[in-house]
Amino acid sequence: MQRNILIVEDEDILREIVKDYFLSEGYEVLEARDGKEALSRFKEHDVHLIILDIMLPELDGWSVCKRIRKTSNVPIIMLTARVDEDDTLMGFELGADDYVTKPYSPPILLARAKRLIKSRYSSMNQQLNDDLLIRNGIRVHFPSRIVTVDGKDINLTYTEFEILTYLMQNHGIIITREQLITKIWGYEFDGDDRTLNSHIRNLRHKLRDKSSSIVTAVRAGYKFEDNL
Template sequence: MVKTILIVEDQQVLREIMKEYLQDEGYNVLEARDGRQALELFHEHDVHLVILDIMLPELDGWSVCRRIRKVSNVPILMLTARSDEDDTLLGFELGADDYVIKPCSPPILLARSKRLLDNRPVHGRREMLSGGGIAVHLPSRTVSIDGENCSLTHTEFEILAYLMENKGIILTREQLITKIWGYDYEGEERTLSSHIRNLRAKLGEHAKHIVTVIRSGYKFEERP
């Protein structure tokens, strides 16, 4: 199945460069020049990934991200020309999965996009993970808590699944960052901390099973 990527970027030249590069890789690409058009296209088409600029006319990227997250867990990759880390963390709090600072090279954009689009099960990986009232079904990428559905973003799901696959084992921050984002990731540990915080908020009282190990990392541990 050909996957569809929605590019939301007000700079036409940059938008066309990204579109051409992604189309050459076999993706179907939709373009939006502002936030309102982005939401219209998102609701009209079956979109598998949104590449979303922050500074947009009509509605900014944060507003678009917030509205998409109300109805969908589609992966969102944010583009920002800002170097202010607080802006990036705000994007994560609103549900973004990853970010790229502009100007970005097409190979980096493609690599980040493929990571978010790649939902293939790893050979030999168990289909179901469970513990502490949390159940993770890997093929369908669904999570339930005490039998009730829990809606997670792509990155939140990957973090939870990796922790549960290594139940009782301390995973360093470096291990988690490498597993979730890859060896070439340029983000900082605060990025991981932000996603962990969002994940815990969604798990509610079951967040106690994600244990912070001071100066080491995190582990999943079934606690009473």
């Protein structure tokens, strides 16, 4: 199945370079030069991944990400020329799945995008032994990727969903931080622990009264506890 990539970047030369890399791999590429155009493109087309610059005319990348997350869990990779830690955390808190700092290598960006696409969409096509996973009042329906807490739907990003389901499937077992990072981002991940911390914090917040199901094992990692 052909995948559509939306590249949101106001620098024409950089956007064209990234576009050429994705076209060479057989992806269909959509382009936007500002935040408002990005939202229009997203509404008009079936988009499978968004590469989203933060510093954009009309509407910044943070605002675009926030609006998209109200209706969609499409994977989002955010781009920034700034290296401020607060900017990175802001992106994750708004629902970004990955974060790349300029200047960056287009082949590395392509590789990270391909990993997100493969993980996100291949899992949707797999035949699971059991479509449902229910623990501690948290219900996961894998084919639709819908998660409910005590009967109420919660909106998780792709990364939050992957972290939650991985911990739930290994309930009672401590999953090290290294195992989680490798599972979610792959061996090529070049971020740090704060990336994982941010996603865990956001996930616990969305789980509300069930947040204590995700237990921190000091100096070890995390585990999902049943019947707390």
